[in-house]
Amino acid sequence: MEKRDHWNSVYATKSEETVSWFQNDAQPSLDLILTHRDAAARGIVDIGAGTSRLVDRLLDNGVEDVTLLDLSDRSFDVVRDRLIGRDVQPTFVVQDVTDWRPARTSGVWHDRAAFHFLTNRASQDAYLSALKLATTPGSIVIMATFAEDGPERCSGLPVQRYSSEALSARVGPSFQPLETRKVGHRTPGGVTQSFQYSVFEAV
Template sequence: MPEQLSKGHWTDVYNRKAESEVSWFQTSPKQSLDWILPGADPATTAITDIGGGASRLADELLDRGFADVTVLDIADSALAQSRKRLGERADRVRWVIADITAWSPTRQYDVWHDRAVFHFLVEPAGRTAYLAALSQATKPGSRIVIATFNLDGPERCSGLPVQRYSPQTLSEALGSDYSLIQSTTEAHKTPGEAIQRFQYSLFERR
């Protein structure tokens, strides 16, 4: 199994590093929230965070009263950091330990969020499997927020190669079932003070 899809690789990363030590750490996922919150009803909007790991997106959603939040990650060690941080509130989140390229969703979501998973899928088979899960887990009108390294972003992350995207090439990769609504770039500063260029794209399922 390629390391991009290896549970062992990512489990080891989170066993060795605290959430605030990984290069993709954010104190607050502002751009993601800017696109998730408008029009969302905390009582009914179902949100899944793909590769959410130790991200603080779930914290922010719980703070705003969202009642249907799912976080999926291949590494239980990453999810364990989030559960510990959230304490008793962790019971309000559905935690899924799964490889996104082998996941068969049993329900559909109004919002699919992915910050920095898709760009690790450098092989066509991995992208095809991801898109199958995306199709199964969304419905017409669902919003999809995907952040990848921009074309001028890093070529590798966590010791692994990545596929960089522009909004246009990401739209092509997702296919005609998804309409590109808007996009933006972000200069993400890592804990080590390096700058990584991300592009965020918002899609709607047709």
């Protein structure tokens, strides 16, 4: 409940476009997902979706089977309001990913900056258990974390920074690395944060 209270407080007190992780274009996540459209057609789950506009951009591009997972119900109030009038709506799941047991598998697992908040091995293992349950051979996994030279904290919380090699080792041999990208994210406050994006295929 402490984690849920923290994130509900963040989304209750800060506007969508002022949080440090805000992106209007949802890049490079959008391009990485659209590169794997066949997998995306089997469904996308966005972990730690918050108020991200990735779902808007996916719907704009005809990708309609989207599940959003976040432990903050307040963040989803923002998304629901923003998507009013859309013919297609995502599925909303209010759940801590470390407690989640997905009812279905997805072709794409996307996570921009959720995993790096898990700083102990037990919570990381619980996340990876959910990941394995939600994917099948051929599923694409896109994970973005702060890079080794990225911030040590975000939203007042400590994070675990990764190189692409360290993340691949932590995810384990069930997921074959396909691509990595180093990305500088410019926050609304004008600060550049160093991210690394890794793409894997479930084997």
